[in-house]
Each structure stands twice: as C-alpha cells, then as structure tokens.
Amino acid sequence: MNIAEKVRAGERIDSNEALALYEYDLFELGELADLKRKQLHGNKSYFNINRHINPTNICKDICKFCAYSASRKNPNQYTMSHDDIMSIVDDIVKRDIKEVHIVSAHNPQTGLQWYLDIFKKIKTRYPNLHVKALTAAEVHFLCEEYGKSYDELLDLMVENGVDSMPGGGAEIFDETVREYICKGKVSSGQWLDIHKKWHERGKMSNVTMLFGHVEKRHNRIDHMMRIRDLQDATGGFNAFIPLVYQSENNYLNVKEFITAHEILKTMAISRIVLDNVANIKAYWVTSTVNLALVAQEFGANDLDGTIEKESINSAAGAASAHGVNLDEFVTLIKNSGFIPVERDSVYNELKIW
Numbered sequence: 324m325n326i327a328e329k330v331r332a333g334e335r336i337d338s339n340e341a342l343a344l345y346e347y348d349l350f351e352l353g354e355l356a357d358l359k360r361k362q363l364h365g366n367k368s369y370f371n372i373n374r375h376i377n378p379t380n381i382c383k384d385i386c387k388f389c390a391y392s393a394s395r396k397n398p399n400q401y402t403m404s405h406d407d408i409m410s411i412v413d414d415i416v417k418r419d420i421k422e423v424h425i426v427s428a429h430n431p432q433t434g435l436q437w438y439l440d441i442f443k444k445i446k447t448r449y450p451n452l453h454v455k456a457l458t459a460a461e462v463h464f465l466c467e468e469y470g471k472s473y474d475e476l477l478d479l480m481v482e483n484g485v486d487s488m489p490g491g492g493a494e495i496f497d498e499t500v501r502e503y504i505c506k507g508k509v510s511s512g513q514w515l516d517i518h519k520k521w522h523e524r525g526k527m528s529n530v531t532m533l534f535g536h537v538e539k540r541h542n543r544i545d546h547m548m549r550i551r552d553l554q555d556a557t558g559g560f561n562a563f564i565p566l567v568y569q570s571e572n573n574y575l576n577v578k579e580f581i582t583a584h585e586i587l588k589t590m591a592i593s594r595i596v597l598d599n600v601a602n603i604k605a606y607w608v609t610s611t612v613n614l615a616l617v618a619q620e621f622g623a624n625d626l627d628g629t630i631e632k633e634s635i636n637s638a639a640g641a642a643s644a645h646g647v648n649l650d651e652f653v654t655l656i657k658n659s660g661f662i663p664v665e666r667d668s669v670y671n672e673l674k675i676w
C-alpha cells in the first residue's frame with residue numbers, strides 16, 4: 324500500500340511517510356486532507372465570536388521571533404490595570420462575545436495574584452463567559468517566579484475560573500531549533516507535561532506550531548508526532564493551530580519566506596497526521612484571511628474567530644490589530660463554499676449562519 328492508499332483506508336502514517344507527503348503534488352495532497360476533513364466535519368467551517376486581551380508586554384524572556392514584548396525594537400511598555408481589563412470585559416459581554424482569550428508576556432513585576440485575581444473577577448461577574456487564559460509558557464514562568472509546582476498552579480487556575488488553556492508557546496518542539504529561537508523559555512517536555520496535567524484535570528486546551536522561520540520540514544513533522552502521542556494519552560487537545568511566522572520588528576532575521584504553497588502543504592499534512600485531533604485551525608491572523616479561506620479545502624475546518632483586537636502577531640506584521648467584521652467573515656466563508664458555524668470555545672455548535 325502506498326501512503327495515499329493508507330490515508331484513504333484510514334490507516335495511521337508514521338513520520339517518514341508524513342515527511343514524504345511534502346513531495347506530493349499540492350492538489351493530490353489537498354484531496355487527501357479534504358477527504359479527512361469531510362469525514363469529520365463535512366462542509367462546516369467553525370468560528371467563534373471572541374476577544375483577545377494581552378494585558379502586559381513586559382517580558383523577562385527573549386524570544387527572537389517576538390515583536391510583542393517591550394524591547395529595543397518596541398520600547399513602549401504597558402501593563403493594564405484590572406479596571407482597564409474589566410471595562411473591556413463589560414463591553415464585550417454586552418455585545419454577546421462568548422470567549423475572552425487572555426495571554427501576556429512574562430512580566431516579573433505584577434505578582435502571581437494579579438493574574439489569578441483578574442480571572443476570578445471576570446468569572447464572578449460573568450460566569451458564562453469562557454475564559455481561555457495562560458499559555459504553558461506563562462504557567463512555567465509563573466511557577467519558576469513564584470515557587471509553585473505545575474500541579475499547584477494548574478489547580479489555582481481552575482479555582483480562579485480559567486476554563487481552557489490556549490495553545491501558545493509551543494513554537495517548535497525540536498530542541499535545537501527551540502534553543503536557537505527561544506532559549507530559556509519553557510522546554511518542549513515541560514510544555515507537553517503542563518498540557519498533560521491540565522488534561523488530567525478534565526480540561527481542554529489547544530496546541531500551536533510556529534513555522535516558516537528557520538525550522539525544516541522534518542521539525543514540523545516531529546512537532547506533529549509529539550502532539551499525536553500526547554493526544555493518544557489524554558485526548559485533551561481541541562485544535563491544532565499552525566501559526567505562520569510574521570517577520571517584522573523582531574530579531575530572528577529570516578531571509579527566505581515561506582510560500583502559500585508550503586503553508587497549504589503543511590496544513591494538509593497536519594490534517595492527515597493528526598488523526599486524533601478533531602480540529603485544524605487556519606488562523607487567519609498569521610495566514611491572511613484569503614489563504615485561510617483556501618486552507619478550508621486543504622484540511623482546515625476552523626477559522627478561529629472575529630478577535631476584535633490582537634497585539635502579539637500584529638506587532639510582527641499581521642493584519643489583526645482590529646480583528647475582522649463578523650458579517651464580512653461569514654459572507655467570505657459562505658462565498659468560498661463552506662457553511663459558517665458559530666461554535667463555543669469547546670466546539671459545541673451555537674448557530675449555523
């Protein structure tokens with residue numbers, strides 16, 4: 324059986340076979356990924372109505388790819404007060420936004436309670452608003468800074484109202500590439516361990532992969548395989564989110580940029596390899612809206628959400644500073660031949676648009 328026949332027959336492929344899929348013609352690969360996508364989701368494309376809040380950009384870590392944290396290239400430091408954050412939350416709830424996605428830099432000046440108290444305040448005032456907060460990189464930072472074990476901090480997150488964890492901070496799991504792009508940050512093993520422990524608490528999370536910088540194809544496949552292994556054990560990942568590297572205002576100095584062709588191949592391969600992860604997210608923020616729409620035919624079944632405001636990727640050049648208009652978004656999904664389905668944060672269907 325060749326690889327395509329194995330995929331069609333629903334058999335799992337190994338890392339060598341996954342790597343070999345990059346040699347396939349783009350459309351042949353797209354057809355295989357689309358087959359898997361249709362088996363799981365038909366023609367539905369999911370999104371949610373969400374708001375990102377990035378409360379502080381002061382960071383003790385130095386990731387070469389990051390343009391968000393305050394640095395020589397971005398000297399404008401900020402830390403939002405709880406009142407600032409709550410006034411955003413009050414406003415979004417009035418407009419029926421269902422999820423708040425809170426991710427910060429690793430700020431050693433705020434204290435642990437600053438993080439926990441804001442989750443508690445949001446959850447107490449709005450028990451039905453889904454709080455997606457703290458990447459595994461932040462969890463690791465907070466544990467080191469304030470002498471907590473992962474178990475202790477994850478329990479505090481649950482107690483204070485965090486519903487799910489976002490997938491940030493995964494970057495690329497390969498240790499050599501990771502050392503080069505984000506030395507000193509949470510290790511791959513630690514990142515996976517934190518998500519494993521979170522899943523063991525009956526909670527869900529996402530997982531990202533930052534690609535299109537200095538990593539090679541085999542590093543991406545290795546990344547996907549490590550995700551697949553953990554997912555076999557816990558089943559706790561809702562979505563895989565390949566994040567396309569944005570090149571502005573950072574220190575990575577990438578000279579050769581990734582093509583749309585390679586992005587689509589990577590999305591398609593992720594749909595095929597991650598046979599145990601239900602959702603592949605084409606994150607329009609880093610891929611552009613138009614490529615995200617095309618990616619729906621290459622395995623992706625989720626387009627994230629309307630976002631409203633986003634500071635991490637937009638600092639590096641992504642066109643997401645002001646989110647996307649809901650009516651426009653829905654029309655674009657329809658016009659590209661898919662059914663826009665509004666979902667909640669854990670993929671329950673809320674409304675077919």
Ligand code: V47
Nearest residue numbers: 388389489490491492529531533566567568569639
């Ligand atoms: O972890 C930082 C990435 C991530 C750049 O879980 C960059 O639903 C591209 O994780 N180019 C944060 N990417 C965003 C994130 C996320 C986004 C949307 C949904 C979810 C989810 C999670 O942004 C960081 C890092 O990997 N990032 N700098 C850059 N120059």
